Amino acid sequence: MLNTSLFDKVLIHKDSNQYIVANTYLHVLNAHPEFLKKYNLSKQVKIWFFVKSRLVSVIGILQSILNKKHYNTQKQNFQSDILFVSHLNNSQQMLRDSDDYFGDLPNQLLQHGKDSSIALINHIKMNNQRTSRVWKDCKVHRFILNSSLDFLSEIKLHFSQRKAKKQLKLILKDLRINKALVKDILHHHLSSETFNTLRIAMQVADIVRKTGAKFIVTTYEGYAWERLVYYYAREANPDIxxxxxxxxxxxxxxxxxxxxxxxxxxxxxxLTSGIIAKDIFEKSQIESGKIACLGSYKHRTPNLTTGEAQCCLVVPEGLVSECLILFKLSLGYAKQYPDQQFIWRLHPLLNFDDIRKHGVSLNSLPSNIHLSENSLDDDIQKCDSALYRGSTAIVNAINAGLKPIYYKQSTDELSIDPIYQQKQGKETVQNQNELHLAFNKNIDAKTRQALQDFAQDFYTPLNVNALLNEIVC
Structure with a gap:
């Protein structure tokens, strides 16, 4: 595991500033193998990363010549008390009035007389002006953030970041950090990810000024951009x-x-999505008075499956590497035990063409493996177990009474299990033999109920009053 305290010392150093806090390398999110890869790169990959960052920076400056404004919107001089910061991940979002992260919360606030708007970080390659027009008639106004600032702002940003690099060197020297790690930290100080962190925060701050927002609500996962948004929002409005x-x-x-x-x-x-997360934060370094349970639109009422089908739902995260891990295990088992059915489903961010590109022949699968294009709820109703690693779809599965089977690749692999606190009724496997034992182990009604209770606490019903109580003007 990384020495996270060392990175934290850099971030909280007395000489640190917002440009140093923007360094994404210093924010260790989790122990996911995919995330940790960037801390174990080969020398050749590091060189390519350095070159790529410089190329992306040049492209960003060139794009800024065409960008005459920081973000795209269909309404000017729009005022709102509350600004949400969310994400645009796929084109299907534009067909819905509700948000993929906050659900119907902005509309519920509107019913209570609270105007709000949403700033969307654009993760898809789509024209921002055209995208913003899709929501022009929505009651909750949208702002689509750009991938670059205007030309002058980009130049200022690059000069400021290079100046801060000198300050960062002094901090690293003061903390006596080894040369190899110093080199990695300094490379990431000028990375495209670090610059994007600052661009997001600066655009959001500009929206705060234009809308007169008194409250700002971001998604919160530990990313550097979240910290910078709070900083720049307070610069724009000290009372926010x-x-x-x-x-x-x-x-x-x-x-x-x-x-x-x-x-x-x-x-x-x-604000937490349920009681489980609230309890985790209360046991952390966060002050308990600063934690409130908001709930989530992902909450589902208990709904036990009625069928006794010998079918396992395979639910990987939205990473091709994770799909390949779970599909390989289940494919090997399916060939050995043809009576065991499997449903392979993908995260909404992926499609099966993404899997084919990595050499997986989906046309020659055994008949007991089924590729799903159905909804998660429909797939769950056909199964009696679920094979997973880091996907929170397992919460929906146990809420419907499915047996959870967590695949841990090796004994020394750090857990990425989203329901790691729940021990009762869950099987952890490392190979096909253990998977076979897991399939043949029954769970009784009491254990099924315990799993379902955990799911109910994981996502509690979205409670608009929890936020209203916090935004009393």
Whole structure:
């Protein structure tokens, strides 16, 4: 495991500033193998990373010549008390009025007389102006953030970041950090990810000024951009109240989300998606008075499956590498035990063409493996177990009475299990033999109920009053 305390010392150093806090390398999110890869790169990959960062920076400056404004919007001089910061991950979002992270919360606030707007970090390659027009008739106004600032702002940003690099060198020297790690930290100080962190925060601050927002609510997972948003929002409005909404699972080895930095980089209040996460934060370094349970639109009423099908739902995260891990295990088992059915489903961010590109022949699968394009709820109703690693879809599965089977690749692999606190009724396997034993182990009604109770506490019903109580003007 990384020495996270060393990175934290850099962030909270007395000479640190917002440009140093923006360094994404210093924010260790979790122990996921995919995330930890960047801390174990080969020399050749590091060189390519350095070159790529410089190329992306040049492209960003060229794009800024065309960008005459920081963000795209269909309405000018729009005022709102509450600004949400969310994400645009796929084109399907534009067909819905509700948000993929905050659900119907902004509309519920509107019913209580609270105007709000949403700033969307654009993760898809789509024209921002065209995208913003899709929501032009929505009651909750959207702002689509750009991938670069205007030309002058980009130039200022690059000069400021290079100046801060000298300050960072002095901090690293003061902390006596080894040369190899110093080199990695300094490379990431000028990375495209670090620059994007600053761009997001600066655009959001500009929206705070234009809308007169008194409250800001971001998604909260421990990313550097979240910390910078709070900082720059307070620069724009010193009286603004900042909220961080923990919408996803809080993993056992998650770090950045649970450690406070200097006050100006912290949310005033952490809103949780359920009781489970609230309990985790209360046991962390976060002050308990700054934690409130908001709930989640992902909450589902208990709904036990009625069928006794010998079928396992395979639910990987939205990473191709994770799909390949779970599909390989289940494919090997399916060939050996043809009576065991499997449903392979993908995260909404992926499609099966993404899997084919990695050499997986989906046309020659055994007949007991089924590729799903159905909804998660429909797939769950056909199964009696679920094979998973880091996907929170397992919460929906246990809420419906499915047996959870967590795949741990090796004994020394750190857990990425989103329901790691729940021991009863869960099987952990490392190979096909253990998977076979897990399939043949029954769970009784009492254990099934315990799993379902955990799911109910993981996502509690979305409670608009929890936020209204915090935004009393």
């Amino acid at each position: 109240k900042c909220f961080g909404y923990q919408h996803a699972a809080v993993f056992k080895h998650q770090h950045a989300i649970k450690r406070p930095l200097e006050e100006k980089y912290n949310p005033d209040v952490i």
